[in-house]
Amino acid sequence: MRVVVIGAGIMGAACALALAERGAEVVVVDRVGVAGETSSRCEGNLLVSDKAPGPEADLAIASNAMWRDLAERLDADRPAGQPATEFEAKGGIVVAFAGGEAALERFADAQRATGIRAEAMDAAALAIAEPFLSPEVARAIRYPDDAQVQPSNATQALLATALRHGARLVIAEVTGGLGRPGRLAGVRTTAGPIAADVVVDCAGPWSGEVAARLGARLDIRPRRGVILVTTPMPQRVFHKVYDSDYVGAVGSGDAALQTSTVVESTPGGTVLIGSSRERVGFDERTGVAPAAAMAAKAVRLFPFLEHTTLLRSYFGFRPYAPDHLPVIGPDPEVAGLVHATGHEGAGIGLAPATAELVAHAVLGTPTALDPRPFLPSRRGLRETA
Amino acid sequence: MIRITVDGEPVQGREGQTIAGVLVGAGRTAWRTAQTGGRGVFCGIGVCHDCLVSVNGVEGVRACRREAVDGDRVEREVRP
Amino acid sequence: MRHVAILGGGPAGLAAAQGALAAGARVSLIDEGDRLGGQFWRHHERLTDPRLQHAWHRFERLRGALAGGGAQVLVGASVWSAEASVDGVRLRAVVGDADGDGRSAIDVDADAVVVATGAHDLALPVPGWTLPGVTTAGAAQALAKRDGVAVGRRTVVSGSGPFLLPVAHSLALVGSHVVGVHETSRMPALAGGWLPRPWELAGKAGEFVGYVGALARHRIPYRTGSAVVRVLGRDRVEGVVVARLDADWRPMPGTEREVACDAVALGHGFTPRLEAALALGCAIDGDHRGRFVAVDDAQRTSVAGVFAAGEVTGIGGADAALAEGAVAGFVAAGGALDDPRLRGPVAARRRTHAFATRLERAHGIRPGWTSWLDDDTIVCRCEAVTRRAVAERADVPLRAMRLATRAGLGPCQGRTCGRAVEAIVAESGGAAASVGFDRRPVLAPVRIGELAALADTDPRT
Incomplete structure (x- = not known):
């Protein structure tokens, strides 16, 4: 079985490894190379805390568990030059200011029912866990399973491991499909045609455009997110700390700027402040509005940040589907095409489980996960396509 | 003449000098601890951020760009 | 009245301000330094030895023109954001003590901007270069000029380009013993750059020779085809290894020798400060030897209303910067390129551009440097x-x-x-x-609190 994987971001790298390990002959095609875009422009969150009960939460719980083994394996089996994943099971703490306590507790209660660990913290425990947090915080829930990787490095490690399992990387742009209408038999690229039994579209925010080039319809759009990075400093943030308004922003379809506070330290000593969400197409002019809004909210959470220095900011485009669920599985109209996209801001976390579902779709290998909610044929996707 | 303190030790300089100027003039070359050891002034014009110090409790001040003021409390920064 | 913002108060920016005033614009000039003059005229009223300044009268004339023309001058102003749109240009700055906490925010909205952000030293890595006592040539110059101090008692200067000469001269004048100046380029390259068509150099060759003479008077050896290839020391500089180099800048085996010193000044040319131009969307030209803001005859960039002048458009020295700035400011203000008042600067620019090309030919970085x-x-x-x-x-x-x-x-x-x-x-x-x-979207360090303060006032939030 020969499989072309389009895209060398987290999704393409994870799928390439899963497929190669299960015996497929894999060719990864990317126009710039590994982690050239979204996967090098995000935070590397492996979260369960932000997931409302539902199919995505189930996927996140499974994927979060898979990341622990995967990261250990990638880091243990690491030749010179391959970066560490920087996997860190630091846990998340979601906090609410006065007035938001009840909503946070209701949310956590519902999550516990689905198997997400969510532990209420009293003031003393919070002061020990995050001594620099604002005293105005009224309620805090700890999510011990929230973790992170350095997303670019994790992607590079995944792809390097896939290549060692026999996958190939071709740096080229996909220009069209091979085969006849309705039946894909490979891809045309700027480096020549590549025949394949199955093509997996892992092109992230560009996966709708790639699908169109392959004769399929897929409604995936970009959503811009900006992240701020401070200068390195002694560690003062010890977990991923979110304002509970984060939960509201993920599922929203509102085009206007939304920000919600996520603050965490990195192994490099910097503090990351996220995140914003704007539906502005592939517009790269971010302006200062998202940065200013995030800075203001971050200072409310951690007052010491007021005096720290902004080192840089970066932005990336996240792929989202109209119904805000990942799109994983066979294209309903074009045989030989499988999608793995639409993970919005959660792609790093959801990659291992997604790769298992892709292997299931391509090779028929077993999975305990339920693929149905994510199928490209689902109504929530087709109605708007 | 102005007097500042560097990690508690008094250092004299001329009025108008930058903090880096005061330190170099006093024969000091390293006043920050980086991963590889001491660092001091390198680019001298605010580009390289090697000369960072805390000044009166404010972190991350480029010593080559900040004019020293009599009584300034300059402290070493250690790169985590 | 057209409002022209000028980013940078060095030779290019000052000339641009003068040009824009002459063409009738309202002018705001913004610089992060605490005084006008940029790196070229870096100074302090009480600390600077006047022998270290060059063409100081031109600075005084330009500064006078700004004051006389009513230009708004913002010094100590760090511009951390620059945006261009169809409505014009918006620069956001914080003003106050360098890297202070809670500086005041200033927005400058203008019809046009001249990017004159200049360049900084390019110091190539050398084993041991993180030791305290190693600085850029520019740092040695800045500390000598602005603060009246020498980076060391015994200093070795190494790198390439004519800038090493005034640096060595300044070091000697502030009391350092300059053990030697090591010009990495070899004589054939230097001759190829400096000797042909001397009329193109407009006195530059004479300046160069003058400096070599000044070094001789201070008994400072000037060696070509020679470079510091290693810095020695435990906790600080104790010496260097110098070696002779081939034409590609590869050290020649067997030519290494140790020299004792307590300071090293490195400078292998200059790198333009492109981040503001990139943030404004300007196209960049160039190759591995250097990338610069692309400009036309009128110093227009690829973005309407955005002009660039000076070292961001090519390393040509202060004379080129002055000429380009004058053109940029005048045209940014709505003046015509064929206006008789621009005849002088346009001619000067042509001459100085030839100089820039020849500077690269004589002193440009060669790929063999990585072998040290x-x-x-x-x-x-x-x-x-x-x-x-x-x-x-x-x-x-x-x-x-x-x-x-x-x-x-x-x-x-x-x-x-x-x-x-x-x-x-x-x-x-x-x-x-x-x-x-x-590409650095945050153009200068800004405190998170200073950024947060904008959230309340920005209507888009």
């Missing part, structure tokens, strides 16, 4: 990233390489190491140089 690095030589000073680490990740896209190695991710944001890292990536078979290293 060890595998474990630190290339990125901020994050202590070695040459080996960069070379091992050279095959992935630049962004992924930076995130994997942390090269260029530290506090200086690749300003110091960018060109060197690109060279190592290229020689290791990696991606061709791109503007990736120069």
